[in-house]
Amino acid sequence: MIAILHAPDLRSVNQARGDLMLWYTGKRLLQMIPVFFGATFLIYFMVFSLPGDPIAALYGERPPSDAVLAQIRAEYNLDKPFIVQYLLYIGNFFQGDLGTTYSGRSVSDVMASAFPITARLAMLALAFEAVFGILVGLIAGLRKGKLFDASALVVSLLLISVPTFVIGFVLQFVFGVQLGWARTTVSGAAPIDELILPALVLASVSFAYIVRLTRASVSDNLNADFVRTATAKGLSRPRVVTVHVLRNSLVPVITFLGVDIGSLMVGAIVTEGIFNINGVGGTVFKAIRLGEGPTVVSFIAVMVVIFVLANLLVDLLYAALDPRIRYAK
């Protein structure tokens, strides 16, 4: 407390903090380079190691002649050793060519159609779980032990324990088939209104975790010294709750949301399958099954970047939310 009272010049302190933050961000971004190469190399190797010849499998019970198969293999560099395949891929990658799928489409086209849809779905789900999760968690935390709190706990426990596909099929059946309020499956353009139901399904489990995280954190902070001080200073209850309790309670929630952006972007495969959404999860799943190295690696590379950036964003938000957290060299 004394140190703060003697703080000489607030502007220069802020300046120093800004420099530190920039330095920290730069360091984190540089760390992405080895992560990128390591991840792409490993994933490429794993796809390469998948058992079986992907080209022969394309034709099922009626393979064309060996010469035809050999030509197709050569076209996709599958006749070359692993390290050559990987280097060719990386070389083309930095020239902006991500390769082609076995159907002859360029991987960048596939990405350009799949990522926006998944991003839209993930952001919608994130918005749902953040807004409703924090709201419900806050109320439950403030009214600990009351009826609302108890019901929130039961509902969240239910959502956590029921698998996503069950929630998905049930909501699809009730709202899509029985009531007819929503489309059972999402159409090609995947407009926002059609994505509401899938986003709710996708958000359900994380929503439950956020309710519980927020509730625990809020009820802890209600008893913290700084809240008592704020109340004692005569601040209004709404101000104490929003500025002092909620803001400090959000640190663990933000951590969770940050990690969740990543998993929502890549882990929507079940939800995408139920509602027939042409997103990232399904595309990668199909590519893995077909053994399409370039498609899998390109998608995963983008996912890695999204993960790393989301985590960086979270770390930066910490400091904004909690003044006790500082960056160090």
Next chain:
Amino acid sequence: MGIVAIALASTGALALSGCAGGTTSAEGGSIITTNGTEPQMSLIPTNTTEVGGGKIITSIFAGLVSYSATGEIEDEVAESIESEDGINWTVTLQDDWTFTNDEPVTASSFVDAWNYGALVTNAQGSSGFFDNIAGYSDVSNTKDDPTGATDESGAVLQIPDPLAETMSGLTVVDDTTFTVQLSGAEADWPLRLGYSAYSPLPTVAFEDMDAFGENPIGNGPYELAGDDAWQHDVQIDLVTNPDYSGVRTPANDGLTIVFFASFDAGYAAVQGGDLDVLDQIPESALASYESDFPDSFVNEPAAVFQSFNMPYYLEHWSGDEGKLRRAALSMAIDRAEITDVVFQGTRTPATDFTSPVIDGYSDSLEGSEVLEYNPEEAVALWAEADAISPYTGTFDIAYNSDGPHQVWVDAVVNSVKNTLGIDAVGKPYPTFAAAVDDREASALTGGTRAGWQADYPSLYNFLAPLYQTGAGSNYEGYSSEDFDTLLKEGAAASSVEDATAKYVQAQEVLLQDLPTIPLWYQNTSGVWSDTVSNVEFGWDSVPLYSAITKN
């Protein structure tokens, strides 16, 4: 960095399409919607080998003939297809057909397309369909890689080295006539010609085949609805072709094929009224589809034969001992119960090696009792084989676990285990590719699941590719002189009746040898919503889209 740019671009698109979202409106007119899958290759008839692309190709192209619901051929572009000897065929075309770019459909449209499909350097997946045309060996010729490169098994790699660009057996006589010389007699050759690989191509296709495959120009009942009709991984929009005048003139205004990753989603879509016709019932709905769609479902045998092979290289499974064990195995499987319980009646127990929808099928072939469940006889035959050489070890059937096979494989091995009293298990491979690898390398340790979906409705197509000595899909190396002779005689027969008689005898040889253990025929199973009528499924399990009407 390229990657960051893409990630950012996708957020931009998010905002843009978010705005556009509200303006999408329902499709007008009587457009039929049905399920499909993203074509595995671009839409080139000779490079389309799977059903997802096949149902689109068949809709936008008209070949010499097309198939009726029961698998009979009806003339499309052909005026007549005639031959005296089954070897030399004369094909005459109707003279009023055009592609949708107004180019007339001529004899060259067919001959050029077939030559393109067969030429080895074009690497077309369906090139094998032309292998009975004289001169095919010249266009499909290969030579040993001059660098001496070898594949994993040590065999010298083959590189393409065509001796000719075109097949000598195809000759254009005039605009509406061409002749075809086959390399051997084939009485029912015209039956093949409704298959999509035999479609004609306009000259523009040969200028840039890749571009053509994205935006094909055909002569069929439907055409692509504009340049962006094919939304990859999403759907393809087809509209009726006003110039089409064949036997499949559409009774609707168009067809939208929506690509589904799972039949479960498709089923929900039909239930919710978001899809008109679904041509496969998902496993999860097998118990409920009859009550969900009491008046609008189909469930009948299709031209899909399913079995499992016992490789001849396995100890105990060749020679006289192998013959006894194969028969014992076959009689140890309770097909009726498995089709009933596991598949809820959407499979039909096999009584031959073909399918009930094929002309010439018989459920009472001599020796077909070996396909009936008979535990006493099975045990007796197994004991007889044990007298030659006692059986040891575990019996297994390989399957790829990325497909829906585990349940029935387990049921089959349990049936074997309970009847014969031996250890029997299912052997999962992670992917189909992995299973194929072991099959190619003759490294299987037991049975392997097998299946055949006919390309064209003929007994011959179920027999020759699978069991003839050295045939392309004869993976286990079965070879029988009797069978080969009968098949050859059937192919050369002067009438379809005589041919069928030979094929029946050929199947009776198979029933003795059991190169594969027949299990069941997969059924055509589909449902449709009450918004459409006149839904009929073809012999190939694909709905006859052109006949469907919207209520």
